[in-house]
Amino acid sequence: MNIDDYITEHEVIIRLSFFFGIFFVMAVYELISPRRRLLVPKLLRWSNNLALVVLNSIVLRLLFPVAAVGMAVFAQEHGWGLFNYYQLSTLLVVVLSVIIMDGIIYLQHVMVHAIPVLWRLHRVHHADPDFDVTTGARFHPLEIILSMLIKFAVIMVLGPPVVAVIIFEVLLNGTAMFNHSNVRLNKTFDKYLRLFIVTPDMHRVHHSVEADETNSNFGFNLPWWDRLFGTYRDQPQKGHEAMTIGIHQYNKPEQVTWLHKMLLLPFIGKITEYSINSRYSKNGK
Ligand SMILES: [Zn+2]
Numbered sequence: 236m237n238i239d240d241y242i243t244e245h246e247v248i249i250r251l252s253f254f255f256g257i258f259f260v261m262a263v264y265e266l267i268s269p270r271r272r273l274l275v276p277k278l279l280r281w282s283n284n285l286a287l288v289v290l291n292s293i294v295l296r297l298l299f300p301v302a303a304v305g306m307a308v309f310a311q312e313h314g315w316g317l318f319n320y321y322q323l324s325t326l327l328v329v330v331l332s333v334i335i336m337d338g339i340i341y342l343q344h345v346m347v348h349a350i351p352v353l354w355r356l357h358r359v360h361h362a363d364p365d366f367d368v369t370t371g372a373r374f375h376p377l378e379i380i381l382s383m384l385i386k387f388a389v390i391m392v393l394g395p396p397v398v399a400v401i402i403f404e405v406l407l408n409g410t411a412m413f414n415h416s417n418v419r420l421n422k423t424f425d426k427y428l429r430l431f432i433v434t435p436d437m438h439r440v441h442h443s444v445e446a447d448e449t450n451s452n453f454g455f456n457l458p459w460w461d462r463l464f465g466t467y468r469d470q471p472q473k474g475h476e477a478m479t480i481g482i483h484q485y486n487k488p489e490q491v492t493w494l495h496k497m498l499l500l501p502f503i504g505k506i507t508e509y510s511i512n513s514r515y516s517k518n519g520k
């Protein structure tokens with residue numbers, strides 16, 4: 236059996252092992268060397284954030300039983316997509332596929348900040364008043380569905396190898412847990428590491444309540460997109476300990492911690508003073 240077949244056949248177990256493995260490592264690291272003090276007790280945060288993760292997994296399984304990997308198999312069997320059309324070396328195609336898919340995720344992330352109705356969904360991720368390993372998987376189910384549909388479209392057009400899709404999914408999942416974790420990394424180590432991967436200090440800037448900082452560091456995995464497209468911000472203005480995390484309008488933990496509040500968040504309140512909405516004039520029209 237070649238490596239491709241092995242990875243495809245053991246996809247679920249590979250993904251689960253990486254998920255629990257990285258989650259465990261980051262959770263222990265957070266205990267040993269936390270970067271900030273949490274505002275909400277961990278038991279309350281984790282039970283609600285993880286309940287959302289379980290709910291999202293069930294929704295995804297029910298709606299899209301074959302998910303992104305199934306779509307990649309389908310594209311390959313039907314010869315759909317750019318990479319199924321041209322013959323290039325497998326390694327090159329896998330590397331290019333992972334990089335391109337990561338670039339699309341960056342653009343998608345910018346889009347969900349810019350478009351008012353999508354920001355309503357993405358607010359659930361940002362409304363977390365703390366920033367730890369569970370924040371990395373805290374997304375509204377509708378945003379998860381939207382992400383999957385975008386992934387399907389990208390796979391149909393790009394035709395990435397099945398193994399590249401699995402690598403990408405594992406990588407994105409793992410780096411999201413890593414770069415949302417509440418850990419203290421050596422400053423010099425962070426400086427060099429963030430040349431290759433988005434670090435917790437880099438992504439924390441994106442979770443600031445200040446709009447100019449929220450509109451920075453959209454990358455989840457590779458840090459190059461932010462530098463390339465001009466959205467890179469080195470550090471938060473107030474420093475990592477003093478900065479406020481979350482969203483201005485929803486700054487009370489009881490508004491945003493419980494599962495049902497997270498699920499309802501997209502449907503309440505007005506979106507008037509953020510992103511594209513800054514086109515509103517001063518008198519509110
Ligand atoms: Zn965001």
Ligand SMILES: [Zn+2]
Pocket residue numbers: 360371415438441442
């Ligand atoms: Zn985030």
